[in-house]
Amino acid sequence: MQRLISDGEVLPDDKISTPHGRTLSLITIGAAHGRLNVVRYLLSQGVDPRTLATEWHSSLSSLLELSLLNNHSTLDTIIEDVNFLSGLCVFGNRSSDNQQIYRQDSNVFCIDILLRPRASWSIYDSLRVFYSIVLNFSNASARFLHLVEPALKERAYYSAELDIPTRPKLMHVLAECAGAIDEDQWRAYKHPMAGLVASGIQAGSDLHMLSKTGAGMTPLMHALLGAVSSFDRSLWRKKVIFDRAVAALQQRVQRWLTLLAMAGVDLSSLWRHCEVIALRFGSTATEWGLWVLHPGDCYSGQFWDMVEHPERSIPGAWTESEEFDPEPSVRRNTRFPRGYSMYKLLDSDRVRWPDDLDFFED
Known part of the structure; x- marks a missing residue:
């Protein structure tokens, strides 16, 4: 950059057309890529610091974040760089925390x-x-x-x-x-x-x-x-x-x-x-998909305890109850435009344990 400017091939306040259709100054492009040494040099060459504040937008903030992390910066250097750019009013238009x-x-x-x-x-x-x-x-x-x-x-x-x-x-x-x-x-x-x-x-x-x-x-x-x-x-x-x-x-x-x-x-x-994630197969494309077996629905911990220690319960004592919920975390959150809503997984096609438990006998 110094050589190009000293040779007169570019001027410190030149603008470049980006692939996204925006025209940005060299100082803005350097700041977005985390090259703050370039920013300091261009400022020393008389570039108006207000250029950054007027050209900055949210997508450049995303690029800056990615650049700071990919440049193997430490937390201290990231804080230093962010404070330097804040002094140039780069983040003046950001939304509230x-x-x-x-x-x-x-x-x-x-x-x-x-x-x-x-x-x-x-x-x-x-x-x-x-x-x-x-x-x-x-x-x-x-x-x-x-x-x-x-x-x-x-x-x-x-x-x-x-x-x-x-x-x-x-x-x-x-x-x-x-x-x-x-x-x-x-x-x-x-x-x-x-x-x-x-x-x-x-x-x-x-x-x-x-x-x-x-x-x-x-x-x-x-x-x-x-x-x-x-x-x-x-x-x-x-x-x-x-x-x-x-x-x-x-x-x-x-x-x-x-x-x-x-x-x-x-x-x-x-x-x-x-949770077990597997593929569900079928004769039509719509029958294929991911199958999730939730621990709150299958009582997996109780089941394996029954199989490995049959002496702890008499035959038929292990039954499935719709009211008993051994895992309170079965309740999940899904995000909607207005926030989080609670729902329980209810799947009529959920795979149950086989009725014939002779398979598990020695």
Whole structure:
């Protein structure tokens, strides 16, 4: 940039037409890509700083967020860069601080928190920043794990804050982070993540609880979501070889199970209490689809206890009751334009356990 300007090939206040039909100044393009050294240089060449404020819009904020995270910036450098741009009135037209974090919001980076002194952040401010990074930029989230450590040391977080519908649960976010990060981050942060998972379990986290994000998912499903989303982002970078791609996807899903095993969880019993996702087949296209078996509907924990320890109940004592609800988390949240609504899963075609239990006899 300095050479082009010194040679007279471009002027500091030149504008460039972008692929989206907008015409932006060099200083605005540099700021949106997180190249603040370019911004400082152009300001030293006499560019009007008000140019950034007049040309800035929400899509550039999204690009800036992505650029800051992909540039391997630390939290301190991100805070410094955001405050520098705020001094140029870049964020002057932003909307009021939104306390809710949804996956559908692509430009939620908690700017108002980043503009405050780091020492003034509460535990919930740190969690909001970490959540926004994981939900929107999960492949770059591992290096910000230090933000969630205070929450794992406060049991009050799990007794009160965890029940707020608009705030994702910590174990679910860690699971999605494990599935989405790249191999270098996985090798570097595997042991710290296992320590965080172990601390979360000791503090009272439930590995089978449904999150309040979208329709509600278990941590294992969040790990699968993180692995698939990260795999989808990598498709355009290289030619995909099917066998290797499937193996890589499986390894990403297995990361969460690796963390659980490192935290002391018995994986041989974990699967009996998890939601099962499978394909449903049929003779017509509309009969095919995903089938989900919910633990609150199938009483899987009680069933396997009956199979492995028949001496605990007399024949016929295990019956299915529509009124008994052993898993209160069966209630899920779905997001509508006016907020969250509660509903229970009712599926008349839900697969039940076989009537003939002789199959399970030795």
